[in-house]
Amino acid sequence: MQLPVNIILADDHTLFADGIHSILQTVPNVAVLAIATNGQELIDLLSRHQPDIVILDINMPVLNGLEATKLIRQEFPHIRTIILSSYNDPHLINLAHSYGADGYLLKTCNKDELLQTIRQVSKGQSCFPSMPRLYHPESENLPIREFNLTRRETEILQLINQQFTNQQIATHLYLSIYTVETHRKNIMQKLQLKSPAALTRFLLEKGL
Numbered sequence: 001m002q003l004p005v006n007i008i009l010a011d012d013h014t015l016f017a018d019g020i021h022s023i024l025q026t027v028p029n030v031a032v033l034a035i036a037t038n039g040q041e042l043i044d045l046l047s048r049h050q051p052d053i054v055i056l057d058i059n060m061p062v063l064n065g066l067e068a069t070k071l072i073r074q075e076f077p078h079i080r081t082i083i084l085s086s087y088n089d090p091h092l093i094n095l096a097h098s099y100g101a102d103g104y105l106l107k108t109c110n111k112d113e114l115l116q117t118i119r120q121v122s123k124g125q126s127c128f129p130s131m132p133r134l135y136h137p138e139s140e141n142l143p144i145r146e147f148n149l150t151r152r153e154t155e156i157l158q159l160i161n162q163q164f165t166n167q168q169i170a171t172h173l174y175l176s177i178y179t180v181e182t183h184r185k186n187i188m189q190k191l192q193l194k195s196p197a198a199l200t201r202f203l204l205e206k207g208l
Contacts, residue, residue, distance in 0.1 A: 004029045005122045008045055010036040010056035010068070011084070016107070020055065020084070023111055030118070039063025039071075046076050053121055058085045058092065066092075066099050066174070073100030080121050084114075091173055093129060103127040147190050156183050161203045 009032060011017040017035050024030050033049045036042035040062040054072060058065040069081050082103035083096045096104050102121045120127045159169045170177045193199050
């Protein structure tokens, strides 16, 4: 690391954050200014400190990492952000990118990968895993387009077809279980179906 890089960490798992701090302490020209335990605390810290980079988790209390990333992009656009998460989920990676994150790393990464990402992001580059194509059902000739499902409803329908439970869909799409249940009811109404068995038959008939 050549240029001095000031960093703030945000993770509610103190032991993990302390471990990252210990690693970065051994790197020349890198300084950890502070450690936050939730997204709101992080935003408050940014009002007092001016780091070059924030490294933050997604799952945090009070304000999660994605919402914090969006706020940082809006209020502190000069600060760059790296999501360090246990979720290897294409939807979350795309969401982090759309919210303004500059990098995304898995918590299973090694020290070299962490430092390489910090190095790239500090130079103004983005660093993400292989970005999956964002799903645009309106651009595809789907046999269900006639039912005027929204993009989110179509996405959920595809996950239902892959045998995802409501809870698994909620986790995969980073939604509340209530939101998924509401979408599922709307899907059933639009497709004019009365039961899960009827939905299964529908999916088979449409070849989805």
